[in-house]
Amino acid sequence: MKNKALILSHHSNEIDLLASALCAMVSDKSLGLPESLQNTPPKFTRSEFHTFVLPVLASLASYHGYLDPGHQQRLIKCLEFGLVSRCSRQCVMALTICALEMKDAMYKLLPEVLLNLSKISATVHIAIPLLEFLSTLTRLPKVFASFVGDQYMSVFAISLPYTNPFKYNHYTVSLAHHVIAVWFLKCRLPFRRDFVKFITTANVIVPFEEGQLIMKSDLINEDSSSRKRSSSLTEQGSRRSLRTVGVRPEGRPGDLKPPIDEALMNFHMELTETCIDLMARYTFSTCSAQPKR
Known part of the structure; x- marks a missing residue:
């Protein structure tokens, strides 16, 4: 073929x-x-x-x-x-x-x-093709010309799970934010106010609450692993951890999300704040390309 x-x-x-x-x-x-x-x-x-x-x-x-x-x-x-x-x-x-x-x-x-x-189900395997499909649709106004509130809600329901920085890499999260922002501006004004609470809850509260739970569990594991042990056990544990970190599974390199450090966390926070600011500005008004002086 x-x-x-x-x-x-x-x-x-x-x-x-x-x-x-x-x-x-x-x-x-x-x-x-x-x-x-x-x-x-x-x-x-x-x-x-x-x-x-x-x-x-x-x-x-x-x-x-x-x-x-x-x-x-x-x-x-x-x-x-x-x-x-x-x-x-x-x-x-x-x-x-x-x-x-x-x-x-x-x-x-x-x-x-x-x-x-x-x-x-929102998985790493399907994330990028799915978000690229939604991003492509935004450039085809004749295809989604008959959309009503249910279709816009489906778009946001598909995209929002991928804004979680603790589950997906920064490219996937950035693309999800792009899709949400563009579709929010594409939908008609009467529909926008109905989506604000749904987007805010799924984009801000849920991901960062899950992230706090993950960080707490990591701290607990770190505290338990840093307890004083005998020298032989410590050497074996360090060798095992080095061996585990050094091996990177082949075949799915793009699926591995980077570790969440302070700079990356600030980046994701700025993405979230930008999304909230965009909704606050354009929920009741249209997007104008001309700056107001």
């Missing part, structure tokens, strides 16, 4: 047939997949079967020009179904492409997509 010239050089109308077959594999339970397949691995479950089908389905987003509106909507619904699978990251990235390239189809299905995105 990555070789677009090879795929389209034969018969471009076969893209519709491929899309129909792949969507049926995901959504049509009457096919009895994967039980009806032969030569499958033992205990081959339906979720494992979807991990092979959904990446191929996600790659079809770049062939949107060869899909009619019906197939485009069906493709988006199947990607929406894949949000709860192991391929959730790929499905979110494919939905971002759909928002950019299939604006008419996404316009009709976006409220449903946001509702399902709000049900996903």
Whole structure:
């Protein structure tokens, strides 16, 4: 599927047939997949079967020009179904492409997509693709032109968990603050006052209360670990701690958040204060680019 010239050089109308077959594999339970397949691995479950089908389905987003509106909507619904699978990251990235390239189809299905995105657990694995999807939507006013209060609330409910600096790295937290600020300014004035309390509670009170609990537990562990012990036990503990710190798990370097020091904590506090100041200024007024003298 990555070789677009090879795929389209034969018969471009076969893209519709491929899309129909792949969507049926995901959504049509009457096919009895994967039980009806032969030569499958033992205990081959339906979720494992979807991990092979959904990446191929996600790659079809770049062939949107060869899909009619019906197939485009069906493709988006199947990607929406894949949000709860192991391929959730790929499905979110494919939905971002759909928002950019299939604006008419996404316009009709976006409220449903946001509702399902709000049900996903906030994890490091899905954080950046999800926030980039929401950030991309802010530049597509025709796609979210019909938004009402529920859709804006879904956007904030998705973004706010990622403002916790004790769980996510500073890039994720900064991107979450950017998404919240832009969407707050994008929503209409009558809706803004209804979101202030929700954003303030989730952005200020919850993360820093959790952070205080984490710091207290760290201090307790530090006090218990700094008690006087015999020299042999102290040497063994120091060697073990050095060995633990020195090993950095490979494969997920971007998932490791930096230690919270004073400078980084001040940075996150300033982000939070900026968010509060922005809401205080623009809850009842529009954002003007011209300075007042």
